[in-house]
Amino acid sequence: MLQVRTGPDQLWDIDYRSGGPITVNGQAFEWDLAALGDGCYHILYAGKSFAAELLSVEYQTKTLVLKLNGQRMELQAKDRFDLLLDKLGMSNTAASKVNELKAPMPGLIVDIRVSQGQVVQKGDPLLVLEAMKMENILKAPGEGTISAIKVNLRDNVTKGQVLIQFS
Template sequence: MFQISTAPDQVWEVDYRATDAITLNGQPLAWDVADLGEGRFHVLYEGRSYNAEVVEIDYATKNIVLKLNGQRVVMQAKDRFDLLLERLGMSNAAVAKVNELKAPMPGLIVDIRVTPGQTVQKGDPLMVLEAMKMENILKAPADGTVSTLKVNLRDNVQKGQVLVQFS
């Protein structure tokens, strides 16, 4: 289950399971999605047609930027752990010092934009991971200094593999 928001007053509960349909706020989501490739999709929902494009996904902060019919939409996702921490008043616990960046999914390193010793700020691009025919810019999860690069250009990586270590 995820909670997706586009503004403080626009929040949706999205539940998906491999064997069941997707639900939106507890109701089955009746939609038709066609993958057009390279992060582009055509969606039919409630008799309306939408062109959707994935512009950016930041796995560390769970922020997603889409273009829906040419209009930019920024979404924030919270999983059950984020919601639990929030309920316990510990939502800032995830802001703790980050010592490494791990691959969010398996893929191929197609660009490395930092070197050991380089100081980075949260959100700075570190490298580009190609996965499922899409290029994903992996960004610094926090301010820090790159101590070690654990991968090289054109390396295949697995989900959870350490890519960069910070000091």
């Protein structure tokens, strides 16, 4: 089960189970998806054709940015664990105690947008990681001060490698 926010008041409950039908807000969701390569897709849904391009993915915050028929759209997903933390009032506590940013996947550092000693707010862009021909903007998981940048421009990084430390 995922809860996906596509706008300030647009919330979608998506249920997907292995081998079962996908439902959106309790209704069966039947679609045809064809990968065209380089993050581009063709979608057929309810007799309509859609062109989709995946612009960026942030695995830490579970945020996708895509272009759907030329219109930019940001999607924020929460899985059952995120929803449970929200219900228990623990979601902000976990994010504010992060001391480092790790690479969510292997890739190449193509841009560093911060410097040591800089104060950042939650969601501020820190680095751009290129993986599988897609640029992923890695953002600050919480408020803090950059105490160390552990990578350089054009460095190849591995999944889980520490990229930035916070104080």
